[in-house]
Structure formats: structure tokens, C-alpha cells
Amino acid sequence: MPNxxxxxxxxxxxxIVRETERSDVVLLEFKDSITAxxxxxxxxxxxxxxxxxHISAYLLELLEKNGVPTHIIEFIExxxxxxxxxxMIPVEVxxxxxxxxxxxxxFPVAEGTPLNPPVVEFYLKDDARHDPMLNEDHFLVLGLASxxxxxxxxxxxxxxxxxxxxxxxxxxxxxxxFKIEVxxxxxxxxxxGDEINADSMRLREVGTNRILDKDVYxxxxxxxxxxxxxxxxxxxxxxxxxxxxxTQSG
Ligand SMILES: Nc1ncnc2c1ncn2[C@@H]1O[C@H](COP(=O)(O)OP(=O)(O)OP(=O)(O)O)[C@@H](O)[C@H]1O
Ligand SMILES: [Mg+2]
Numbered sequence: 641m642p643n644x645x646x647x648x649x650x651x652x653x654x655x656i657v658r659e660t661e662r663s664d665v666v667l668l669e670f671k672d673s674i675t676a677x678x679x680x681x682x683x684x685x686x687x688x689x690x691x692x693x694h695i696s697a698y699l700l701e702l703l704e705k706n707g708v709p710t711h712i713i714e715f716i717e718x719x720x721x722x723x724x725x726x727x728m729i730p731v732e733v734x735x736x737x738x739x740x741x742x743x744x745x746x747f748p749v750a751e752g753t754p755l756n757p758p759v760v761e762f763y764l765k766d767d768a769r770h771d772p773m774l775n776e777d778h779f780l781v782l783g784l785a786s787x788x789x790x791x792x793x794x795x796x797x798x799x800x801x802x803x804x805x806x807x808x809x810x811x812x813x814x815x816x817x818f819k820i821e822v823x824x825x826x827x828x829x830x831x832x833g834d835e836i837n838a839d840s841m842r843l844r845e846v847g848t849n850r851i852l853d854k855d856v857y858x859x860x861x862x863x864x865x866x867x868x869x870x871x872x873x874x875x876x877x878x879x880x881x882x883x884x885x886x887t888q889s890g
Pocket of ligand 2: 652
């Protein structure tokens with residue numbers, strides 16, 4: 641893979657953020673690492689960077705076309721996105737259409753139960769504290785965002801849910817839930833940032849109900865099964881084979 645030269649601003653579990661020639665633009669380089677359990681379980685999945693970056697760019701561009709402001713500027717082969725540099729709000733915004741994951745752990749609701757209306761939840765990004773759940777008051781007292789911003793973030797999330805659910809359904813996929821991250825751009829405008837892919841969505845295949853997301857890894861699937869899942873998701877969303885094979889770095 642090409643080695644981008646910009647100074648590294650930060651490196652997370654799955655992406656590297658680099659400076660560009662413009663102060664308001666950063667380069668997100670996706671890595672082949674896969675993690676779960678707040679980073680306690682980790683592996684390298686060759687090809688994941690290419691697959692996840694392509695899916696993210698496609699879905700972020702889809703949101704843009706449908707009036708949801710996102711950070712994407714352009715995709716750069718094979719595994720990078722030029723994006724607006726955001727002042728990230730350190731919160732994970734989750735939207736649930738069907739009960740799964742933490743929702744069934746925390747509430748007396750059976751897995752697979754449709755949730756109407758979709759449930760929007762907020763979690764503080766804090767691995768050491770296992771991402772505690774936040775309500776609107778927490779945003780204020782922790783200095784994360786104003787009430788107006790929280791309302792804006794919830795609106796953006798529900799619109800994102802509609803746009804993603806519709807596109808994915810047409811491709812034979814049920815959007816069970818997803819996570820987004822948001823940030824402030826110039827003038828304080830809120831944008832959807834980060835990534836949207838098999839790491840951040842739960843998806844089921846229409847008809848078979850087969851899992852097509854990172855749950856295959858979380859539940860202990862072999863790396864071959866996990867890669868196969870990511871490849872199949874790419875094929876369903878992008879309608880072609882992923883450009884992987886040979887060596888990937890990360
Ligand atoms: N447009 C953007 N501008 C600036 N930073 C961004 C942008 N989009 C995403 N980021 C940040 O890039 C960082 C690296 O991503 P990655 O997903 O690898 O991190 P992580 O390990 O999940 O979590 P952490 O944020 O705790 O490092 C994240 O902190 C994410 O919030
Ligand atoms: Mg992340």
C-alpha cells in the first residue's frame with residue numbers, strides 16, 4: 641500500500657489520522673486491525689482496510705447525496721479518505737431498529753424484537769470506563785455539547801438511519817443497528833464523521849437472517865469466516881468483488 645507522508649495526528653484501533661497540506665482537511669488511513677471488547681480482543685485481518693474504507697466512503701457519499709452533512713471529501717485508493725477535519729465530540733451515537741447486543745443485555749427484551757420508534761443512545765468514548773451511557777443532561781454537565789446540538793445530533797442520526805436502512809434493504813440487508821461519531825466543522829456545524837461499515841453496523845441477510853458484520857468476530861468466528869463475511873458484505877453493498885488479494889499492510 642502507498643505510504644502517505646502527512647504527519648500522524650492520532651492513531652486509533654482501526655485508523656490513522658494524518659495532516660494534509662490543508663489545515664481543515666485530514667487523511668484517514670484504514671488499518672487491517674480488527675478489535676472487540678473495548679480493544680481487549682485484537683487481530684489482523686488482511687484486506688479489511690480496503691473493504692471497510694470502500695464501504696465507508698460509499699455510505700458517507702450516499703448520506704451526502706441525501707442531505708446528511710458528512711466529513712467525506714474524496715476516497716483515495718486503496719484504503720484512505722480525505723475528510724473535513726472535525727473537532728470530534730467524544731461520543732458514540734447508536735441507533736437501533738431491532739434489539740441486539742447491549743440492548744438485550746441491559747433490558748428485558750428478546751433479541752430480534754423490532755424497536756418502534758428506533759432507539760437513539762449515546763455513549764461516552766472511554767474504553768477504560770467501558771463507554772458509559774449518556775443522557776442529554778450528561779452532555780451539558782460534561783461539557784460535551786449544548787441541548788441544541790444534542791437535538792441536532794439525534795435528528796442527523798435518525799435521518800442517517802432512514803437513508804442507510806433504505807439503501808441496504810434494496811441490497812437484501814436488514815440494518816439492525818449502527819454507531820456513528822459526529823464532530824464540529826468550521827463554524828461549529830455538526831457533521832457525521834469517522835466510518836460506517838461492518839465494524840459499526842449490525843446487518844442481517846434478508847431471508848436467511850445470516851449475520852454480515854463484526855458480530856462474526858465478536859462471537860469467536862475463525863479469521864477465515866470473518867474475512868468471508870466482510871467480503872460478502874462488500875459484494876452486496878458495492879455490487880462487485882473487493883480489490884483485495886496479494887499483500888495488505890496494517
Ligand atoms: N473528520 C475527522 N476529523 C478528525 N478526527 C476524526 C475524523 N473522523 C474520525 N476521527 C477520529 O479518528 C480517530 C481514529 O480512529 P479509530 O477508529 O482508529 O479510533 P478508535 O481506536 O476507535 O478510538 P479513539 O478515538 O478512542 O482513538 C478516532 O478518534 C475518530 O474519532
Ligand atoms: Mg473507532
